Amino acid sequence: MAEPQRPRPFTPELPLGKEPAAIRQRVEAMEAILERSFIIPGINRPVGLDALAGLIPVVGDVVTAAMGAYIVWEARNLGLPKWKIARMAGNVLFDSAVGAVPVAGDLFDFLFRSNSRNLKIIRKHLDKHHPADRVIEG
Secondary structure, eight states: OOOOOOOOOOOOOOOOSSOHHHHHHHHHHHHHHHHSSEEETTTTEEEOHHHHHTTSTTHHHHHHHHHHHHHHHHHHHHTOOHHHHHHHHHHHHHHHHHHTSTTHHHHHHHHOOHHHHHHHHHHHHHHHHOGGGOOOOO
16 A cells, blocks of 8 residues: 655745846845744734844844845845945844844844845846846736
């Protein structure tokens, strides 16, 4: 008798490579994890790993800062100008510095979304310089 098949766990497959469309998908996935992973019941506000991990002193802030730095690194691979890279790095550093303050920093992480800001900078660059890779959201 055949053994019943177990359901496969959900594993999103992200494209590899340096093509702008592949980088865009990876950055959008990282931003969603960091800023919009869960919805808080009652207020219907999306919150992500950035705000939740910030509740863990030091380690949480270091981990989410590294994940935010990955988005900046991908932007560098896209060839964004240095001033945009500096602005994005500033967003991550500001979020990390203020987020490290106990209690007030946790509230700040809930409100200030540096990774969403950085994604907006990347999308604007891609839409201008790589219009063929634009994703139509519907």
